[in-house]
Amino acid sequence: MTATSGKLMKGATGDWEVVIGMEIHAQVTSKSKLFSGASTAFGGDPNSHVSLVDVAMPGMLPVINEECVRQAVRTGLGLNAKINLRSVFDRKNYFYPDLPQGYQISQYKDPIVGEGEVTVELDGGKTATIGIERLHLEQDPGKMLHDQSPSLSYIDYNRCGVALMEIVSKPDIRDAEQAKAYVTKLRSILRYLGTCDGDMEKGSLRADVNVSVRKPGGPLGTRCEIKNINSISFIGQAVEAEARRQIEIIEDGGTIEQETRRFDPDKGETRSMRSKEEAHDYRYFPDPDLLPLEFDQAFVDALKAALPELPDQKKARFIADFGLSPYDASVLVAERESAAFYESVLEALSDRGRDGKLAANWVINELFGRLNKEGRDIASSPVSSAQLAAIVALIGEGTISGKIAKDLFEIVWSEGGDPRELVESRGMKQVTDLGAIEKVVDEIIAANPDKVAQAKAKPQLAGWFVGQVMKSSGGKANPQAVNDLLKSKLGI
Amino acid sequence: MTDLTSLTLAEARKGLASKTFTSLELTDAHLKAMEEARALNAFVMETPDQARAMAREADARIGKGEAGPLAGIPLGIKDLFATKDVRTTACSKILGNFVPTYESTVTSQLWRDGAVMLGKLNNDEFAMGSSNETSCFGPVGNPWRREGSNTTLVPGGSSGGSASAVAALLCMGATATDTGGSIRQPAAFTATVGIKPTYGRCSRWGIVAFASSLDQAGPIARSTRDAAILLRSMAGHDPKDTTSVDIPVPDYEAAIGRSVKGMKIGIPREYRLDGMPAEIEKLWSDGADWLKAAGAELVEVSLPHTKYALPAYYIVAPAEASSNLARYDGVRYGLRVSGKSIGELYENTRAEGFGPEVRRRVMIGTYVLSAGYYDAYYIRAQKVRTLIKRDFEDCFAKGVNAILTPATPSAAFGIGEKGGADPVEMYLNDIFTVTVNMAGLPGIAVPAGKDSQGLPLGLQLIGRPFDEETLFSLGEVIEQAAGRFTPVRWW
Numbered sequence: 013m014t015a016t017s018g019k020l021m022k023g024a025t026g027d028w029e030v031v032i033g034m035e036i037h038a039q040v041t042s043k044s045k046l047f048s049g050a051s052t053a054f055g056g057d058p059n060s061h062v063s064l065v066d067v068a069m070p071g072m073l074p075v076i077n078e079e080c081v082r083q084a085v086r087t088g089l090g091l092n093a094k095i096n097l098r099s100v101f102d103r104k105n106y107f108y109p110d111l112p113q114g115y116q117i118s119q120y121k122d123p124i125v126g127e128g129e130v131t132v133e134l135d136g137g138k139t140a141t142i143g144i145e146r147l148h149l150e151q152d153p154g155k156m157l158h159d160q161s162p163s164l165s166y167i168d169y170n171r172c173g174v175a176l177m178e179i180v181s182k183p184d185i186r187d188a189e190q191a192k193a194y195v196t197k198l199r200s201i202l203r204y205l206g207t208c209d210g211d212m213e214k215g216s217l218r219a220d221v222n223v224s225v226r227k228p229g230g231p232l233g234t235r236c237e238i239k240n241i242n243s244i245s246f247i248g249q250a251v252e253a254e255a256r257r258q259i260e261i262i263e264d265g266g267t268i269e270q271e272t273r274r275f276d277p278d279k280g281e282t283r284s285m286r287s288k289e290e291a292h293d294y295r296y297f298p299d300p301d302l303l304p305l306e307f308d309q310a311f312v313d314a315l316k317a318a319l320p321e322l323p324d325q326k327k328a329r330f331i332a333d334f335g336l337s338p339y340d341a342s343v344l345v346a347e348r349e350s351a352a353f354y355e356s357v358l359e360a361l362s363d364r365g366r367d368g369k370l371a372a373n374w375v376i377n378e379l380f381g382r383l384n385k386e387g388r389d390i391a392s393s394p395v396s397s398a399q400l401a402a403i404v405a406l407i408g409e410g411t412i413s414g415k416i417a418k419d420l421f422e423i424v425w426s427e428g429g430d431p432r433e434l435v436e437s438r439g440m441k442q443v444t445d446l447g448a449i450e451k452v453v454d455e456i457i458a459a460n461p462d463k464v465a466q467a468k469a470k471p472q473l474a475g476w477f478v479g480q481v482m483k484s485s486g487g488k489a490n491p492q493a494v495n496d497l498l499k500s501k502l503g504i
Numbered sequence: 505m506t507d508l509t510s511l512t513l514a515e516a517r518k519g520l521a522s523k524t525f526t527s528l529e530l531t532d533a534h535l536k537a538m539e540e541a542r543a544l545n546a547f548v549m550e551t552p553d554q555a556r557a558m559a560r561e562a563d564a565r566i567g568k569g570e571a572g573p574l575a576g577i578p579l580g581i582k583d584l585f586a587t588k589d590v591r592t593t594a595c596s597k598i599l600g601n602f603v604p605t606y607e608s609t610v611t612s613q614l615w616r617d618g619a620v621m622l623g624k625l626n627n628d629e630f631a632m633g634s635s636n637e638t639s640c641f642g643p644v645g646n647p648w649r650r651e652g653s654n655t656t657l658v659p660g661g662s663s664g665g666s667a668s669a670v671a672a673l674l675c676m677g678a679t680a681t682d683t684g685g686s687i688r689q690p691a692a693f694t695a696t697v698g699i700k701p702t703y704g705r706c707s708r709w710g711i712v713a714f715a716s717s718l719d720q721a722g723p724i725a726r727s728t729r730d731a732a733i734l735l736r737s738m739a740g741h742d743p744k745d746t747t748s749v750d751i752p753v754p755d756y757e758a759a760i761g762r763s764v765k766g767m768k769i770g771i772p773r774e775y776r777l778d779g780m781p782a783e784i785e786k787l788w789s790d791g792a793d794w795l796k797a798a799g800a801e802l803v804e805v806s807l808p809h810t811k812y813a814l815p816a817y818y819i820v821a822p823a824e825a826s827s828n829l830a831r832y833d834g835v836r837y838g839l840r841v842s843g844k845s846i847g848e849l850y851e852n853t854r855a856e857g858f859g860p861e862v863r864r865r866v867m868i869g870t871y872v873l874s875a876g877y878y879d880a881y882y883i884r885a886q887k888v889r890t891l892i893k894r895d896f897e898d899c900f901a902k903g904v905n906a907i908l909t910p911a912t913p914s915a916a917f918g919i920g921e922k923g924g925a926d927p928v929e930m931y932l933n934d935i936f937t938v939t940v941n942m943a944g945l946p947g948i949a950v951p952a953g954k955d956s957q958g959l960p961l962g963l964q965l966i967g968r969p970f971d972e973e974t975l976f977s978l979g980e981v982i983e984q985a986a987g988r989f990t991p992v993r994w995w
Contacts, residue, residue, distance in 0.1 A: 064606060068831040070599065071586045071608060071710040073745050103827050105873070107850055114830020165846075167835075295873035297882060300717035300824050303746060 016140035018186025020228060023259045029228045030255045031235075032185035033145075035220040036198060038177045038208040039152060040083045046151050046175035047074030047117060054214055058157075058168035066173040068112035073301050076101075080175040081305065083207040084124050084149050085315050087177055090201045090322055091144050093128025095312050099148075101302045105295040109167055110154040118178075120296040123148035124305065130201070131324060132193040133342045142194050143182035152176045171215075177208070183222070183232075188248040195219060195244050196346070197323070204322050204348045212242050219247055223254040225262070233258065234268040238275050238282055250275035254282045326351055334358075334368030343376050349390045350380070353397055360401035367408040374404050378421055399424050402431040415487050416440050443488045446497070449481070452489070453497050456480050464502060471504040508533040509673040513577055513730035516676055520566055520576045527566070527576025530676075531559035531620050534578045538622060538674045543995040544645040546659075546669040548583055549591055549624040558620040565618060574737055575618030580675035582666050583624040584631055585611050585721075586710040590621075594712040595639035596629045598832045598857025600839040608710025609742045610679060610721045617737040622675050626665030629859045630829065631686055631714040634933040636664025637919060638861040646694060646916050647672040647991035651958035654994075657916040660690030660933070666724045667694040671991055677725040677734045681711060683718045684817055685912075685937025688949035691724050692911035692962025695951040695989035697731045697979065698724040702970045703944035704749035707742030715824040716747075718817075718941040727988070728950060728979040732756035735972065751970060759973035760980045765799030767974070770904040774810040775936060777913065783955045784910050791908055791952050791963040794985035795978060805904060807895040810939055812888045817938040818931060819872050819885035825862075826869025832857060864927065893943040900968050906978055907966040909936050911949040915959035940966050948975040952986045960989050 020027040045052055048065035065072045088095050100122040103115040125147035131139050154172035158165050179198065185191050199210040199217060210217050219242075224235035236258070238250050253275070258268050272291075273282040298304075321329070323345040330341040345351045357371045358364050379400060383393060403420055406412045412420065412435055420431055420440060435441055443449060456477060457464055467473045481494045508530050511519065519525050535552050555578060562576035586592045586604040593599040607615070615621070628638040635658035636644040646659040647668060659668040663680035667690030670678050680687040682700035691698030699722045706721040713719060723734035736757065741750040771792060776785075792802050834840035834853030841852035858866065872881035899907065913935055923930030940947040945966055952963040963982060967975045 067836055069586075069604065069606070069837070070592070070594070070602070070712045070831070071604075071708070073709050075744060075746055105827050105830060107830065107833060109833075109835050109846060112831060112836060114833060115827050293875045295827070295870065295875075295878070297823060297827070297873055297878070300715070301713075301747065 015184040015186050016134075016138070016190070018190050019188075021225070021255055021259060024263050027228060028225045028255070028259050030187055030251065031183050031224045031226060031232060032187075032191050032251060033183035033222040033235075034181045034185065034191065034194065035222075036179040036181075036195065037218045037220070038087075038179060038202055038210070039216040040080050040149075040175035040177055041207055041209060042077060042079045042083060042175060044077055044079075045173040046077055046080050046149060048173055050173065052174045056170055058166070059170060061170040062172070066112065066169055068114070074117060074299070076302065076305065077175065080149060081124070081307070082315060083175070084147060084177055085312055086205050086319060087179075087202065087207045088125030088128065088147055089312070089316050089319055090205045090207075091125070091128035091130060091147065091179070093144055093147065094126035096122065096124055096126055097307060097309065097312070098122065099124040099305045101149075101299045101305065102296045103299045104150075106292045108153070109165070110156050110172065112154070112169065112172065116151050116153065117299055117302070118150035119148035122304075130194065130197055132190065132197040134189060134193055137339050140184075140190055140193070142184045142190070145180040145182050147177050147179045150176050150178055188251040191221065191251050192244050192248045195247055200323050200346055200348070204320055206320075212244070215242060218242055221247060221250060223251055223258070224268070225255050225258045233262075234270050236268065236271055236273050236282070238273045239285060241275055246275060246277050249277065249280055250282060253280055257282060323351070330372070334364070334372065336369055336372050340372050340376055343380075344372060347390075350375075353390050353393070356397035357401045357404070360398045361405055363405070363408060367404050370408055371401065371404045374400060378418070382425065394425050394428070395421070399431055406431060406435060410442060410490070411435060412440055412442050413487060413491055415482070416442065419487075441488065442490050443485055446493060449485070449489050449493050450497055452481050452484055453477075453494070453501060456484070457501055467502050468504060474498055474502060474504060477502070509537050511676075512726045513676045513733055514727070516577060517733070521571065523566070527559040527562040527578075527620060528556060530576060531555050531578045531622070534622055534675055537672070541672050541674050541995050544647065544668050544672055544674075545642055546626055546644050546665045546672065546674060547580065547623045548593070548595060548626045548639075548641045548665065551590055551621055551623045554590070555620050555622050558615070562618050562620060572616065572618035573733065574614060576620060577618070577676050578620040578622045579614060580622050580625045580666060580669045580678040581611055582627050582663055582679050582681060584627060584681050584712045585679055586712070587611060587621070587624065590624065592624070592712070593640070594630045595627050595641055596832075596857065596859070596862065597640045598839045598854070599837075602838050604710075606710060609707035609744065610711065610738045613737050613740065614679070619737070625663075625669055625678055628662035628664065628686075629862050630712065630825070631662035631681055631683055631719075632825070632861050632865055633661040634685065634689055634930050635917070635919075635922065636661040636690070638859050639664075640859060643919050644668045645995065647993070647995070648694060648916060648959055649991075649994060653957075655918045657918055657959070658693070660693035660912075660916060662686040663690050663698070663724060667691055667696050667698070670694070670696045670724050670726060672993075672995070677723055677730055679721060679738065680724045681714075681719055681721050682937075682941065683714045683720075683821060684941050685934040687722045687724060688911050688937050688947055688962070688964055689933055691949040692951070692964075693916040693960065695960035695962070695991070696724050696726060697728050697948070697950050697983070698722065699731050699735060699948040699972065699975065700940065700946065701735060701739060701972050702749075702946045703941075704747055705739045705946070705970065705972070707740070707745040707748045709742055709744040713828040715821040716828060717824060718821055720941070728948075728976055728983045729757060729760045731948070731979075732760055732976045749970070754973055756973060756976050759976040762973075762977040763799065764795065764977050764981055767800040767905040767978070768903050769795050769800045769802050769978070770805035770899055770907040771802060772805050772807045772810065772907055772909060774807050775909045777935070781914065781955075784913065784961065787953045787961050787963060788908070788910050790986075791982055794982055795908065797985070798981045800978070803904065805899045805902070805907065807892075807899065807939070809888060809891040809895050813892055813939040813942055814931065814935055816885040816888035816892070817934070817942060818868070819881050820889065820942070822865040822869035823873050823882050824869070826866045826873065829858075829862070829866055861927070889942050892939055896943045896945060896966070905968070905971075906974055909964045909966065911936060911962035911964040915955045915957070915961055936964055940964075945969060946972045946975055948979050950979040950982045950986075951989050952982055954989065
C-alpha cells in the first residue's frame with residue numbers, strides 16, 4: 013500500500029514531505045475494568061471506583077474482562093484487520109505513582125488485532141487509505157492531581173485499570189489534514205461500533221503523533237513523538253508546528269534528535285519531554301498471572317455477524333440507493349447520530365426513490381446548517397425527522413416550492429407543528445393554476461415593454477420576469493409553469 | 505488426658521468428633537505450646553483471641569452436628585497468606601504493619617471447613633530463601649539439633665516457620681508455599697510431611713506473590729494422612745486466579761493406604777550428584793526398597809536437562825519477582841521513607857524496606873529482563889523450562905507413575921553456616937526440588953530417616969500433573985516403613 017501524497021511544506025531549501033504515524037489510545041466502552049470488577053464510570057468521587065486489584069494490593073490477581081475482549085475484536089473487524097486468535101498479555105515495567113502494580117499490563121509481541129486499514133475522506137472528495145499496524149489491549153493508569161496542594165500530589169485511581177485499545181497506524185499519513193481526517197474517521201468507526209465513546213475532552217480518546225520530515229521521495233527522517241494530544245484540531249496544529257520545527261533545524265544544518273515531546277496549544281509549539289537516552293527500558297515479559305488469550309474463529313464470526321453497518325458501507329448504500337454525491341454521503345455518515353437522523357427521515361418518506369436525495373440536501377444544508385449556527389447538536393434539534401420528511405415530501409410532490417419550503421422550515425423550527433397542516437392553514441400551497449399564473453405574467457409583460465425588448469435580445473434576462481412573477485404570487489407560483497409561460501409569451 | 509499437641513490431625517479430628525476433648529482445649533494446648541516455644545521464633549504473630557473465638561465456634565458447630573472437615577483443628581498460617589484484619593507482612597519490613605481487608609482463597613477455605621487460626625508463621629522475606637534467615641523477624645530455630653550439640657539449626661525455608669511449628673507440635677498443620685522447594689526442603693529438614701501440589705491446584709489469590717508461574721500453596725503436616733486432609737480443603741478452582749485449574753478435588757485421604765502394587769517408580773540417574781553423601785544415597789535406596797517391597801516396580805529413568813534447572817530457575821524466579829515486587833513502592837501501603845522527589849521516595853523506601861537477599865533477586869531479575877539481555881537470559885531460561893517439562897512428560901509417557909529422589913542434598917545446617925560468602929551455596933539446597941516447580945508438577949517430601957548426626961532426612965516423590973493421590977499413597981508407604989520422627993524438646 014502506498015500513502016496518498018499530502019500537502020508539502022515549503023522550506024528555504026525547497027519542499028518537504030511530512031511523514032506521520034499515530035498511536036491512538038481509545039478507552040474501551042465497558043461496565044467494568046480490563047482486569048477487575050470495578051466500575052469504569054467517569055466522574056465519580058476520587059478513588060470511589062477502585063478494587064483491590066486496581067491498587068495492586070499484595071496477592072491480588074488480574075482476571076480478564078471478556079467484554080473488553082469482545083470490544084477489541086469488534087474494533088479490529090471495523091478496521092478490516094486481522095484478528096489474532098491467540099494473543100499474549102505482557103508486563104511493561106516502570107515506576108510511577110499512577111501505576112500501582114509497577115507495571116502496566118499490555119500486549120507487546122502478540123497483540124489481539126493485527127494489520128488492517130482505514131479509508132479517510134479528504135477535502136475535494138478525495139480519499140486516502142491509512143494502514144493499521146496493530147491494535148492491542150492495555151490498562152489505563154490512574155490520574156495524578158498536582159493542583160490540590162502546594163507541596164503534595166494526589167492520585168485518583170478511578171481510571172486505573174480501565175481498558176484501553178492502543179491503535180497503531182502505519183506511517184502512511186502525509187500532512188495535518190490527513191492526520192485530522194484519520195482520527196476523525198477512526199473516532200467515527202469506534203462510535204458506530206460502540207466500542208469507545210470517542211470523547212476527547214474526557215480523555216476517552218488520546219493521540220500520540222509521530223512526526224518526521226524528508227525531501228519528497230527521500231529516506232525517512234528521524235521522528236519525534238508528540239504525546240497525549242486531546243483534540244483533533246490540536247493534532248493538526250501539532251503536526252504543522254513540529255514539522256516546521258524540524259524543517260528549520262535541518263535547514264539550519266542541525267539534526268533531529270529522536271525524543272518525546274509535548275504540544276502546548278497556547279503557544280502553538282511542541283516542547284521536549286524526554287530524550288531517547290532518558291527513555292525507559294520497559295523490560296517487557298509475558299505476564300505470568302495471565303494465560304495467553306485464546307478464542308476460536310466462531311467467536312470472531314459471531315461478533316462479525318452482529319456488527320452494525322459501518323460508515324463506509326452506509327456511505328456506499330446512500331450513494332447507490334439515493335444517488336447522493338460522495339461528499340454528501342460522507343457528511344451524513346460521519347457521525348452515527350447524523351446518519352441515524354437521515355435514515356429516520358428516509359423512513360418517514362413515502363417515495364424514497366424520488367425524495368431521498370432531496371432529503372439529504374435538506375438534512376445537510378438546512379438542518380445541519382441551522383444547528384451549527386446555533387451551536388446545537390442533532391439530539392436537540394427542534395425539527396424532528398418526521399417533520400423534515402414531511403417538508404421534503406411536500407416539495408417532492410410539488411405542493412410547495414423550495415423557497416416556500418424554507419419559510420415552512422423556519423415556522424416548524426421556531427413554532428413547531430405539522431408541516432402539511434401549516435401549508436394548508438397558512439395558504440402556502442404552490443399555485444399550479446395556469447390561468448392564474450398567465451394573468452400575472454400578462455400584467456407584468458404589459459407593464460414593462462422596455463424589459464421585454466431587452467429580454468428578446470438577451471434571453472438570459474428573462475430571469476427578471478420570473479422573479480417578478482414569483483414576487484407578485486407570494487412565491488407560490490409553480491416556477492416551471494412560470495418559466496414555460498414566459499418563454500412562449502416572450503417568444504424566446 | 506494425654507498431651508493434646510502430640511496428636512496427629514487425624515487423631516484430633518476423631519477426638520473432637522467423639523467429644524473426648526473440645527476444640528477450645530485443643531487450641532489452648534497449642535497456644536500454650538506456642539508460648540513456651542517462642543525461642544523457636546516460628547510465629548511472627550500470635551492470634552490467641554481469634555483462635556479461641558474460632559475454637560468456640562467450632563465446638564458449637566460440632567455440638568450441632570454441623571462440623572466441617574477441619575472443624576476445631578488449630579493451624580498456623582504462613583505470613584505470605586493475606587489474613588483479613590490480621591497483619592500480613594511476608595516477613596518484610598516493606599509491608600510494615602500491613603493489615604489486609606481480605607482473606608486469601610486458601611485460608612478462607614480452611615476457615616470454611618472449620619479450622620482455627622493460631623497465628624502467622626515466620627518465613628524467608630517474600631519467600632526468598634532456603635533457611636528462613638532472610639526474614640525481617642529474624643531466623644527460626646529448627647526443633648531438631650545434632651546429637652550432643654547445642655547449635656541451633658535452620659528449619660529450611662522459605663516455609664521455615666511452618667515446618668518448625670508443625671515439628672515442634674505448636675500447631676496441627678500449617679499452610680506453606682513452594683516456589684523452588686519452600687515446602688519440601690523445610691519439611692525434609694524437620695521430619696514433617698510437605699506437599700507442593702500441581703501448579704494451578706490451589707488458588708494463588710491473596711498470597712503475596714514471589715514468582716507467579718512457580719508459586720504454589722500446600723500444607724506442611726505431621727503425617728501423610730494429615731497432609732492429604734489439609735490439601736483437600738486448600739485446593740480447588742478459583743475464578744479469581746485464572747491460572748487455577750477447574751477440575752474436581754479428589755478425596756486425597758482415600759489414597760492413604762491404597763495399594764501401590766504394580767506402580768512404576770522412576771529413579772532419575774541425573775539426580776545422583778557427584779560427591780553425594782553416602783547417607784543420602786542410603787536413604788534413597790532404602791526408599792526404593794520400601795516401595796519395591798510394597799509391590800512397586802523400580803525403573804531407572806533419565807531427566808537429561810536437570811543440570812540446567814537451577815540456573816534457569818534463578819533467572820525465571822527473580823525476573824518475575826523483580827516485577828511482582830515493584831508494587832512495594834511506599835505510595836499506597838506499607839513502609840514509606842520520604843525523599844525530596846518521587847524517585848527518592850521509591851529509592852529510600854525500597855532500600856530500607858527490602859533485605860539483602862530480596863534486593864539481590866530484584867537486581868538479578870531486572871538485569872535478566874533488560875534490553876539486550878532478555879533473549880540471552882529470560883528467553884533461554886524459558887526454553888530450558890520447556891525442555892525440563894518435556895523430560896518429565898517423556899518419563900511419564902513411558903508408564904512411570906512417580907519419580908523418587910532425595911528431597912535435599914543434606915540435612916539441616918546451622919544458622920549462619922551457609923551462603924554468607926556465596927549465595928549459590930544456599931541456592932544449591934533446592935537442586936532436587938526446583939525442577940518440579942519448573943515443570944509445574946506435584947511433589948511431596950516425606951521423612952525417611954536420619955543422618956549420622958541424628959538429623960532428619962526426607963525423600964521426595966514427584967507425580968504426574970494433578971495426580972497428588974499417587975503421591976499420598978506412596979508417601980504413606982514410606983512413612984509406614986520409616987516410622988515417625990519426633991524431635992527432643994530443648995526450647
